[in-house]
Amino acid sequence: MWNCVKALVIVTLLFLFCVEPGFSARHNPPPIGGGASMPTFAVDPPTSTGVTQLTAKQYAEKLITLPQAAELRRWHDVLTQEPHVAGTPGDLRQIERLKQSFQSLGLETRVETFRALLAKPIGATLEIIDAGEVNQSKNTNTSSARKGILSLAVGEKNLLEDPATAHPDLSYGWNAYSGNGDITADVVYANYATQEDFATLQSLGIDVTGKIVLARYGKNFRGYKARFAQEAGAAGLIIFTDPADSGFTKGATWPSGGGWANDGCIQRGTLNTLPYPGDPGTPGVYASDNVLREDPNQLDLPRIPVQPVGYAAAGAILARMKGPSVPDPSWQGGLNLTYRLTGASDFKVHLAIEQQRFIGASANVLGMVKGWRRPEEVIIVGCHHDAWGYGAADPCAGTICLLEAARCVTELTKQGIWPERSILFAAWGAEEFGIIGSTEWVEAHDGEMAGRIVAYVNLDMAAMGPNLSMSLTPELTAVATNAAALVPAAGNSAATALDVMKKNKNSDSLFGILGGGSDHVGFVCRMVVPSIAISAGGSQGTSYHSNYDTTAWYRATVGEDYEPAIMVTRATLSFAALMSNQSMLPYQFEEFGRIGLQSLDELTQRAQTDQDKLEIETLRPLLMLLRSRAHLIDAEILKNSFIEPRSQQRVYLGMKKFIKAFHDPVGLPDRPWYRNLWVATDPSDSYSPSLFPMIRDALQGSNHALANAVSRTGAAIQRALSALELMQTGLQPTDASTWQEIHRELPRVP
Numbered sequence: 001m002w003n004c005v006k007a008l009v010i011v012t013l014l015f016l017f018c019v020e021p022g023f024s025a026r027h028n029p030p031p032i033g034g035g036a037s038m039p040t041f042a043v044d045p046p047t048s049t050g051v052t053q054l055t056a057k058q059y060a061e062k063l064i065t066l067p068q069a070a071e072l073r074r075w076h077d078v079l080t081q082e083p084h085v086a087g088t089p090g091d092l093r094q095i096e097r098l099k100q101s102f103q104s105l106g107l108e109t110r111v112e113t114f115r116a117l118l119a120k121p122i123g124a125t126l127e128i129i130d131a132g133e134v135n136q137s138k139n140t141n142t143s144s145a146r147k148g149i150l151s152l153a154v155g156e157k158n159l160l161e162d163p164a165t166a167h168p169d170l171s172y173g174w175n176a177y178s179g180n181g182d183i184t185a186d187v188v189y190a191n192y193a194t195q196e197d198f199a200t201l202q203s204l205g206i207d208v209t210g211k212i213v214l215a216r217y218g219k220n221f222r223g224y225k226a227r228f229a230q231e232a233g234a235a236g237l238i239i240f241t242d243p244a245d246s247g248f249t250k251g252a253t254w255p256s257g258g259g260w261a262n263d264g265c266i267q268r269g270t271l272n273t274l275p276y277p278g279d280p281g282t283p284g285v286y287a288s289d290n291v292l293r294e295d296p297n298q299l300d301l302p303r304i305p306v307q308p309v310g311y312a313a314a315g316a317i318l319a320r321m322k323g324p325s326v327p328d329p330s331w332q333g334g335l336n337l338t339y340r341l342t343g344a345s346d347f348k349v350h351l352a353i354e355q356q357r358f359i360g361a362s363a364n365v366l367g368m369v370k371g372w373r374r375p376e377e378v379i380i381v382g383c384h385h386d387a388w389g390y391g392a393a394d395p396c397a398g399t400i401c402l403l404e405a406a407r408c409v410t411e412l413t414k415q416g417i418w419p420e421r422s423i424l425f426a427a428w429g430a431e432e433f434g435i436i437g438s439t440e441w442v443e444a445h446d447g448e449m450a451g452r453i454v455a456y457v458n459l460d461m462a463a464m465g466p467n468l469s470m471s472l473t474p475e476l477t478a479v480a481t482n483a484a485a486l487v488p489a490a491g492n493s494a495a496t497a498l499d500v501m502k503k504n505k506n507s508d509s510l511f512g513i514l515g516g517g518s519d520h521v522g523f524v525c526r527m528v529v530p531s532i533a534i535s536a537g538g539s540q541g542t543s544y545h546s547n548y549d550t551t552a553w554y555r556a557t558v559g560e561d562y563e564p565a566i567m568v569t570r571a572t573l574s575f576a577a578l579m580s581n582q583s584m585l586p587y588q589f590e591e592f593g594r595i596g597l598q599s600l601d602e603l604t605q606r607a608q609t610d611q612d613k614l615e616i617e618t619l620r621p622l623l624m625l626l627r628s629r630a631h632l633i634d635a636e637i638l639k640n641s642f643i644e645p646r647s648q649q650r651v652y653l654g655m656k657k658f659i660k661a662f663h664d665p666v667g668l669p670d671r672p673w674y675r676n677l678w679v680a681t682d683p684s685d686s687y688s689p690s691l692f693p694m695i696r697d698a699l700q701g702s703n704h705a706l707a708n709a710v711s712r713t714g715a716a717i718q719r720a721l722s723a724l725e726l727m728q729t730g731l732q733p734t735d736a737s738t739w740q741e742i743h744r745e746l747p748r749v750p
């Protein structure tokens with residue numbers, strides 16, 4: 001159990017905005033193996049008299065000297081001992097390893113189990129069959145020697161160069177939540193299987209009804225390939241990795257001198273496109289042992305069989321196709337043959353998939369370092385721990401940074417240096433099946449943690465090369481910039497990570513917009529917590545979701561020196577220190593105005609009718625007001641121009657109000673799990689962000705009125721404006737002309 005009682009004692013009186021102090025046990029899910037036997041650790045920080053007080057910058061500078069390549073490498077060895085797919089025995093052993101790792105650092109550790117709808121592979125067959133032989137091909141125990149049947153690889157070969165690939169727990173390639181089925185049909189090539197690609201096929205008069213669609217990875221989330229194929233009437237789907245996207249067109253392949261996908265490398269991954277992340281059977285509530293679950297057969301998961309393959313298998317099919325060549329050069333992939341849209345009368349494809357959906361246990365592993373000054377406020381650093389195989393890159397290139405950051409923070413506590421706010425390290429379970437562990441945590445703890453999480457940091461697959469990048473919610477722009485400025489770039493240059501980010505940026509903004517795709521989704525889109533994803537890329541190659549995602553691949557491709565991981569760990573520590581040790585939270589709000597106005601331009605362009613355009617444009621004056629008001633207030637907060645401690649509290653409260661301004665407990669009309677009116681996951685691509693999602697959903701033809709979306713979004717912007725007004729009452733501009741400017745420019749919010 002968390003040691004809450006002492007936390008209560010040392011809660012300081014300055015800022016008491018939280019609901020309850022400590023890390024409440026009220027809604028806590030039961031730990032694995034029962035709560036009573038869970039060891040706890042006396043990790044409460046000393047009171048203010050026994051602690052070394054550092055400024056945020058001093059704390060950051062101390063922390064970033066500590067990450068070690070040897071330690072990161074050791075964590076990597078610990079976490080990549082065996083395949084650990086969620087819901088398997090390997091997963092449970094991984095959870096135990098993480099628990100022991102957190103405990104070995106002296107973190108107050110808790111394991112929170114959940115039981116979610118998972119899936120496991122039972123069998124898969126993929127064959128090319130001479131048309132004349134179709135009737136004899138019912139047997140799925142194929143042998144390529146049978147007359148007229150060519151068996152295609154559905155799993156990777158073991159590599160002599162990497163003995164880890166021979167592990168018996170590594171599975172053949174599969175896509176979780178595929179439908180079951182045994183079909184033999186003609187094939188149609190559908191490029192990336194986007195909505196536009198299916199529209200193109202239709203416009204060319206090519207019917208996919210009852211056919212097996214062959215599509216390549218890339219452009220959109222694989223789950224939508226399955227959804228669009230199914231909606232178009234396809235009987236099955238084969239998804240392949242094309243050499244132009246991740247194979248030999250990019251560079252030398254693994255293990256032949258490079259890190260790119262070889263012809264047998266297969267990308268696994270979930271097909272879940274439900275309108276909410278987390279356990280498919282328990283939307284909005286914690287997936288505990290005895291929770292009421294939806295009937296798995298009623299869930300909108302794929303019904304057609306879906307099989308991922310490498311480009312050798314796809315090439316064998318493509319080479320036999322004799323239909324019209326692709327309509328556009330962008331449909332031509334990297335194989336040395338003409339990509340064609342339809343097959344030929346002399347062959348069919350046989351696809352048989354068997355998977356089992358089951359309720360399986362996994363867990364989140366949490367380790368807490370309590371803050372000494374404001375323990376009730378928490379910075380969460382998270383990364384998932386489950387993988388499709390060994391997961392040396394995905395997720396462990398992030399999980400090792402999580403563990404190393406935890407080691408560095410606890411290292412300093414031994415010298416009497418504690419963070420002022422608490423830092424919670426979280427290794428999430430079952431992310432790969434649909435962001436399950438972190439979503440369940442958010443659903444379990446939303447009430448008690450609301451308003452207490454000052455920032456969430458996500459590190460999924462984070463250290464993959466020398467180029468640091470960050471995606472975030474707008475209020476973290478300034479603190480993230482400052483954090484990156486303190487961190488040396490990877491390698492032996494004098495540059496900072498921020499310099500490298502500036503050099504590599506490809507838009508007018510240094511930062512990406514945080515939306516979908518990983519464990520930040522619950523924090524951003526439901527809890528509405530300021531969040532950032534830190535990662536570093538640029539290595540030449542990919543082993544993504546394949547059996548080749550091993551430490552041998554990682555060390556050959558990303559490097560033996562762990563420089564990217566050191567940089568990511570430093571950036572994480574630097575960010576956490578700046579969030580932890582400034583009495584005033586380092587939020588800035590002008591970016592909401594700038595990004596909001598940009599997004600508005602785009603939405604107006606997208607609107608079909610003049611009336612819709614006018615409707616959307618009613619938000620423009622509000623956003624302009626937000627931008628100019630935030631601009632002035634951000635500057636005053638930077639100058640620390642508070643009138644008195646009590647006004648400082650008003651600024652603080654104003655910030656907390658602003659953070660929650662876009663939170664709408666009713667949620668989006670078509671997908672009420674999503675409660676943030678500023679940003680949601682894009683409804684047709686789980687990786688991308690959708691800004692002003694209620695308006696965007698309305699424009700994409702959902703069945704509620706645009707007017708309602710605009711008025712609810714407008715109400716959220718007005719809440720943000722009144723939060724700024726509250727901040728303004730606590731600020732004393734340093735020169736009178738600025739003060740006048742504020743009053744001249746900023747009429748009161750109606």
Ligand SMILES: [Zn+2]
Nearest residue numbers: 394395460461
């Ligand atoms: Zn991942």
